[in-house]
Amino acid sequence: xxxxxxxxxxxxxxxxxxxxxxxxxxxxxxxxxxxxxxxxxxxxxxxxxxxxxxxxxxxxxxxxxxxxxxxxxxxxxxxxxxxxxxxxxxxxxxxxxxxxxxxxxxxxxxxxxxxxxxxxxxxxxxxxxxxxxxxxxxxxxxxxxxxxxxxxxxxxxxxxxxxxxxxxxxxxxxxxxxxxxxxxxxxxxxxxxxxxxxxxxxxxxxxxxxxxxxxxxxxxxxxxxxxxxxxxxxxxxxxxxxxxxxxxxxxxxxxxxxxxxxxxxxxxxxxxxxxxxxxxxxxxxxxxxxxxxxxxxxxxxxxxxxxxxxxxxxxxxxxxxxxxxxxxxxxxxxxxxxxxxxxxxxxxxxxxxxxxxxxxxxxxxxxxxxxxxxxxxxxxxxxxxxxxxxxxxxxxxxxxxxxxxxxxxxxxxxxxxxxxx
Amino acid sequence: xxxxxxxxxxxxxxxxxxxxxxxxxxxxxxxxxxxxxxxxxxxxxxxxxxxxxxxxxxxxxxxxxxxxxxxxxxxxxxxxxxxxxxxxxxxxxxxxxxxxxxxxxxxxxxxxxxxxxxxxxxxxxxxxxxxxxxxxxxxxxxxxxxxxxxxxxxxxx
Numbered sequence: 001x002x003x004x005x006x007x008x009x010x011x012x013x014x015x016x017x018x019x020x021x022x023x024x025x026x027x028x029x030x031x032x033x034x035x036x037x038x039x040x041x042x043x044x045x046x047x048x049x050x051x052x053x054x055x056x057x058x059x060x061x062x063x064x065x066x067x068x069x070x071x072x073x074x075x076x077x078x079x080x081x082x083x084x085x086x087x088x089x090x091x092x093x094x095x096x097x098x099x100x101x102x103x104x105x106x107x108x109x110x111x112x113x114x115x116x117x118x119x120x121x122x123x124x125x126x127x128x129x130x131x132x133x134x135x136x137x138x139x140x141x142x143x144x145x146x147x148x149x150x151x152x153x154x155x156x157x158x159x160x161x162x163x164x165x166x167x168x169x170x171x172x173x174x175x176x177x178x179x180x181x182x183x184x185x186x187x188x189x190x191x192x193x194x195x196x197x198x199x200x201x202x203x204x205x206x207x208x209x210x211x212x213x214x215x216x217x218x219x220x221x222x223x224x225x226x227x228x229x230x231x232x233x234x235x236x237x238x239x240x241x242x243x244x245x246x247x248x249x250x251x252x253x254x255x256x257x258x259x260x261x262x263x264x265x266x267x268x269x270x271x272x273x274x275x276x277x278x279x280x281x282x283x284x285x286x287x288x289x290x291x292x293x294x295x296x297x298x299x300x301x302x303x304x305x306x307x308x309x310x311x312x313x314x315x316x317x318x319x320x321x322x323x324x325x326x327x328x329x330x331x332x333x334x335x336x337x338x339x340x341x342x343x344x345x346x347x348x349x350x351x352x353x354x355x356x357x358x359x360x361x362x363x364x365x366x367x368x369x370x371x372x373x374x375x376x377x378x379x380x381x382x383x384x385x386x387x388x389x390x391x392x393x394x395x396x397x398x399x400x401x402x403x404x405x406x407x408x409x410x411x412x413x414x415x416x417x418x419x420x421x
Numbered sequence: 422x423x424x425x426x427x428x429x430x431x432x433x434x435x436x437x438x439x440x441x442x443x444x445x446x447x448x449x450x451x452x453x454x455x456x457x458x459x460x461x462x463x464x465x466x467x468x469x470x471x472x473x474x475x476x477x478x479x480x481x482x483x484x485x486x487x488x489x490x491x492x493x494x495x496x497x498x499x500x501x502x503x504x505x506x507x508x509x510x511x512x513x514x515x516x517x518x519x520x521x522x523x524x525x526x527x528x529x530x531x532x533x534x535x536x537x538x539x540x541x542x543x544x545x546x547x548x549x550x551x552x553x554x555x556x557x558x559x560x561x562x563x564x565x566x567x568x569x570x571x572x573x574x575x576x577x578x
Contacts, residue, residue: 226491284483
């Protein structure tokens with residue numbers, strides 16, 4: 001027996017988001033396939049600068065790296081003219097990848113499928129059997145190689161970081177970052193870097209949840225006990241959050257205040273916060289030994305560039321992170337650990353020890369790999385509900401305290417502008 | 422035969438090491454190392470290119486103990502277990518009191534909801550002190566075949 005109309009499925013409510021609001025974030029933004037598709041088009045291929053790689057990875061002519069702009073596979077090269085070029089890692093013929101390696105040194109790129117050949121600028125230079133064989137077959141006389149090629153990116157470098165953009169009308173990288181953020185990039189990357197390790201962390205969540213986590217200075221000392229107990233980063237320390245004019249980029253920083261160091265102000269225990277643990281001491285504090293190498297007492301600086309780049313200084317642990325969407329609920333986080341080329345062996349050893357703080361197994365960062373997944377799973381049936389982002393106000397301005405979500409709101413300000421949402 | 426008895430002792434060392442982690446007796450894990458030691462988790466690619474950094478980098482037994490106490494008291498991670506399968510150790514070199522070996526491993530990760538993945542494969546590249554008594558690691562490089570780590574690496578490999 002069939003019940004004819006025992007069950008009526010209500011129509012899915014319209015995906016609504018009150019215009020201009022930054023304090024509420026609807027969960028469908030992390031779930032919907034059409035949002036995910038639109039992000040590639042409007043955002044990653046829109047008026048943004050995507051971090052591609054380091055100049056240190058492209059030292060000699062012919063050096064290249066395979067990377068991504070959002071989901072678009074990209075090849076970055078240094079040509080014989082010494083300049084850096086970037087183009088889509090896609091053959092103009094049938095769309096196959098042109099590079100199957102992470103990087104190397106080559107004279108040109110030849111597609112493995114039908115041997116079409118490209119120079120280091122991404123120009124099509126050769127079509128196999130273009131004239132056919134024995135006068136038969138081949139491409140039509142009208143075929144013009146200049147009219148075919150992978151899409152090219154504009155490139156820009158700042159402090160050894162290579163960025164790429166698909167947009168014609170994107171502002172210069174310096175203008176894009178703004179003075180305040182640019183100065184904080186220069187603060188860390190004032191001299192040539194060298195790669196000391198690469199790791200990829202596969203995150204079980206939408207890419208935006210990780211970017212928000214990076215910008216969220218409120219959670220740092222609450223989720224991460226290691227920071228709190230060892231006074232690497234407490235909200236009660238001297239510090240602040242810089243948000244760029246557009247909201248897009250941010251810098252969160254904290255510094256040891258010699259006058260306050262060693263004194264307990266009780267803020268954490270008064271709140272009954274889990275991350276306070278008085279009796280926790282390291283058996284080998286050598287891991288935390290650091291040097292004030294930038295001469296300003298800043299022990300932590302987390303800097304993000306919209307949409308998916310992070311420059312990190314935690315004591316002497318320097319790294320860049322590239323956030324890449326892989327699916328609606330999967331994200332690759334590429335870590336590149338850095339040293340400076342003039343590091344003494346002692347300095348390098350400090351960096352290697354302090355690398356324990358960061359990365360997929362980091363004492364102060366491992367939780368960040370999981371917490372996005374906790375949200376993604378928590379909101380499974382809550383597409384029409386909203387996150388609350390009200391800590392420290394409603395706007396996205398620079399603030400001299402860190403119990404705030406100002407830079408998270410900044411992200412949504414830039415996101416809404418880019419996505420026309 | 423001396424070699425076969427050394428192979429046997431290395432097999433016992435690896436079996437005990439794996440059981441300590443998989444049985445959640447993490448406090449026993451640092452005891453497989455000398456006081457001054459090196460334990461590093463890295464990738465085959467970094468190892469091959471001579472890139473020194475690891476996602477875990479400990480230079481003393483005390484640092485290993487700190488990792489255990491951080492896992493117990495500080496770090497947040499969803500309840501999970503590993504299952505190590507460690508292959509036979511190949512002996513690469515021997516010198517006074519020290520043997521250099523390499524052993525392949527597979528580690529499955531079992532999450533609290535039962536979800537089980539092949540979490541890591543790779544090789545242990547070890548320098549083992551074979552002086553009187555138990556064998557101890559002078560150095561254990563955990564060289565993972567893949568550079569991709571799912572979600573986080575909490576428990577030691």
